[in-house]
Amino acid sequence: MKYIDEYRDRELVLKLIEQIKKASSKPITLMEVCGGHTMSIQKFGIPSLLPKNIKLVSGPGCPVCVSSRKYIDQSVAYAKLPDVIIATYGDLIRIPGSSSTLDEEKAKGADVRIVYSVLDALKIAQDYPEKRIVFLGIGFETTAPSSAVGVLNAHKQGITNFFLFSSHKIMPPAMTALIDEGVKIDGYIAPGHVSTITGSGIYKDIADIYKLGCVISGFEPVDLLRSILMLIKQLEKGEPKVEIEYSRVVKPEGNIKAQQILDEVFELKDDWWRGLGILPKSGMKIRELYKEYDAELMIPVEVEPTREDKGCLCGEILKGLKNPKNCKLFKKVCTPSDPVGACMVSHEGACNAYYRFNKE
Amino acid sequence: MRHNQVLLGHGSGGKLSHDLITNIFIKYFNNPILKQQTDSALLNIENQHIAYTTDSYVVDPIFFPGGNIGKIAVAGTVNDLAVSGAKPLYLSTGFIIEEGFPLKYLEIIVKSMADEAEKAGVLIVTGDTKVVDKGKCDKVFINTSGIGVLNEKLLDISSGVNIGIGDKIIINGRIADHGMAILSARNELNIRSTIESDCACLNHLISAVVDSGINVKFMRDATRGGLATVLSELASGKNYGLSIDEAGLIVSEPVKGMCEILGFDPMYVANEGKVVMIVDEKDARSTIKLMNDNPLGREASIIGEIVGEHPGKGWITTGIGGKRIIDMLAGEQLPRIC
Known part of the structure; x- marks a missing residue:
């Protein structure tokens, strides 16, 4: 397949591995913050190819993993309302809330539909004018623009029964908060899709103030290995900076149109992250101008008290401080078919990826 | 939970x-x-070995590129018998039909069942029909059961007790066509593709190998849960491991593309015309050759082997030479967010 096969080329991969081995023998820890990267790294078995001195740790880049349990509880509460249809991306339906999941509510008769785009949710809103459609907007700068388009289109088309329940977050506050918390890493493999929207400027402070290199990487093995090599070279030279490996997609200025749409619909708010707590100006809230589409404002609902699981290390794992193997629940109590924490449910979650692909 | x-x-x-x-x-x-x-x-009735199986079909949509619910209902049951080493002979069928279902559709479905049964050389000898109120089932659900006779020498194929280290793992062609054909036929995705289901009766392909005298040690059709599920079930609890080479797996370009878009792993996507066969290393080449002579086995290939390392686990060497484990699917494969 064009644009894919050439980035999965075995010869090229072997060459890059050799270059990485030659470039450094120092112990180096790099963090990938994007769940898509975590998945690729495990799926292609990249750790088994890297020399022992290079360690990859997973960061807080899986959107459903960092969202609060309260978000699931509130979604479940919406699902229980008789005139509500929940429209959601697939990942969310099995995430455990305090006492239920969307999957279980669906089995009990709630109308929960998996959609592939916010436009599907708008179509449902048009098809069922007597129902209220709650779209679960989750994800970073990557998926937030499409949620914003949903709101703008609803506004343009006069759709009054579409509501966005936003859990959208932005990436950089989490990346700096991790360092402030004392997480020891030598550089970031920066997210490819987020950067497609935002451009590379958002990582400037990380390189300038925190002195950590950020290489924006694509998702194929060759991309990831190239990014690792670029970070090693930066470290060897002692010149941390922001570089774009994924240049076939990411432009330094990003996608200006998407940025404008984001700004039109959302404003930043302080938001809660699993493992990191409340981070200032890290979440996206619908602006006053579009409040009639804000599920939280327009559909008051009683939510059960949030009950967090004891013993689950999701928080520490999301910070890269612990490895899934360090969690007592991992593989014993917590499995993909019976997950305790969100990191085990989402295909991009570190625990899920470890469970499925890691040999240890 | x-x-x-x-x-x-x-x-x-x-x-x-x-x-x-x-x-x-x-x-x-x-x-x-x-x-x-x-x-x-596997039954023994008056010294005759009989294989007996049943399956219900609830596929949505009922018509899809490469087949329909009727064709699958016959092929699926024929294949369950054939992979047990049995010669499929007779099928029964039960229909649960939703009130209002167009008769012309029913006729198309039944005709393709008859066609498929004829191809496979089986007779559909008994049946049942129930009609339920509109909304109480989705258009039509079909159950088929089947029986076949089994040569005593082939009794161990189902359990795979004779599998030994060094044996080769073979599949008769490309994977993931059925699951992706169904997904693209569902309107909700709005993806137009050329992918056709691989739905087919495998009994002639299988008997070509078995009747040649090759010692087939294990067979399983890789349906729901895909190839990965068959492999991880096979390895589970055994004192040997499986080593699979991703380079040996054939996935068509459109299927690869769709899997990329949706975040699916083709190894977990359903097939309806694929058999995983394990034979002695010395028989591997001739097995492939026999399969290649059948249209359903043109792309047959060796995808891996039985190894002494990592007992109880399946390992795959990825296209780039990395290694990862093969595990069973937990829940439905869900499209990812970003």
Whole structure:
């Protein structure tokens, strides 16, 4: 397949591995913050190819993993309302809330539909004018623009029964908060899709103030290995900076149109992250101008008290401080078919990826 | 979290289905034949070995590129018998039909069942029809059961007890066509593709190999849960491991593309015309050759082998030379967010 096969080329991969081995023998820890990267790294078995001195740790880049349990509880509460249809991306339906999941509510008769785009949710809103459609907007700068388009289109088309329940977050506050918390890493493999929207400027402070290199990487093995090599070279030279490996997609200025749409619909708010707590100006809230589409404002609902699981290390794992193997629940109590924490449910979650692909 | 109700994932053929079978069905139906959990039950009636199996079909949409619910209902049951080493002979069928279902559609479905049965050389000899109120089922559900006779020498194929280190793992062609054909036929995705289901009766392909005298040590059709589920079930609890080479797997370009878009792994996507066969290393080449002579085995290839390392686990060497584990699917494969 064009644009894919050439980035999965075995010869090229072997060459890059050799270059990485030659470039450094120092112990180096790099963090990938994007769940898509975590998945690729495990799926292609990249750790088994890297020399022992290079360690990859997973960061807080899986959107459903960092969202609060309260978000699931509130979604479940919406699902229980008789005139509500929940429209959601697939990942969310099995995430455990305090006492239920969307999957279980669906089995009990709630109308929960998996959609592939916010436009599907708008179509449902048009098809069922007597129902209220709650779209679960989750994800970073990557998926937030499409949620914003949903709101703008609803506004343009006069759709009054579409509501966005936003859990959208932005990436950089989490990346700096991790360092402030004392997480020891030598550089970031920066997210490819987020950067497609935002451009590379958002990582400037990380390189300038925190002195950590950020290489924006694509998702194929060759991309990831190239990014690792670029970070090693930066470290060897002692010149941390922001570089774009994924240049076939990411432009330094990003996608200006998407940025404008984001700004039109959302404003930043302080938001809660699993493992990191409340981070200032890290979440996206619908602006006053579009409040009639804000599920939280327009559909008051009683939510059960949030009950967090004891013993689950999701928080520490999301910070890269612990490895899934360090969690007592991992593989014993917590499995993909019976997950305790969100990191085990989402295909991009570190625990899920470890469970499925890691040999240890 | 314990589930106190049936979820869709319980029907996915993965780990949840397994739990359901063990914790409810086997618990109460408990008998030595059922406990074998083979594709077909192996019976001995008056010194004649019989394979007996049943399956229900609830596919949505009922018509899809490469087949329809009727064709699958015949092929699926024929294949369950054939992979047990049996020669399929007779099928029964039960229809549950939703009130208002157009007769012309029913006729198309029944005709393709007849065509497929003829191709496979089986007779559909008994049946049942129930009609339910509109909305009480989705258009039409079909059950088929089948019996076949089994040569004594082939009794161990289902359990795979004769599998040994060094044996080769073979599949008769490309994977993931059926699951992706169904997904693209569902309007909700709005993806137009040329992918056709691989739905087909495999009994002639299989008998070509078995009748040649090759010692087939194990067979399983890779349906729900895909190739990965067959492999991880096979390895589970064994004193040997499986080593698979991703480079040996054939996935068509459109299927690869769709899997990339949706975040699916082709190894977990359903097939309806693929058999995983394990033979002695010395028989591998001739098995491939025999398969290649049949249109359903043109792309047959060796995808891996039985190894002494990592007992109980399947390992895959990825296209770039990395290694990762093969595990069963938990719940439905879900499209990812970003």
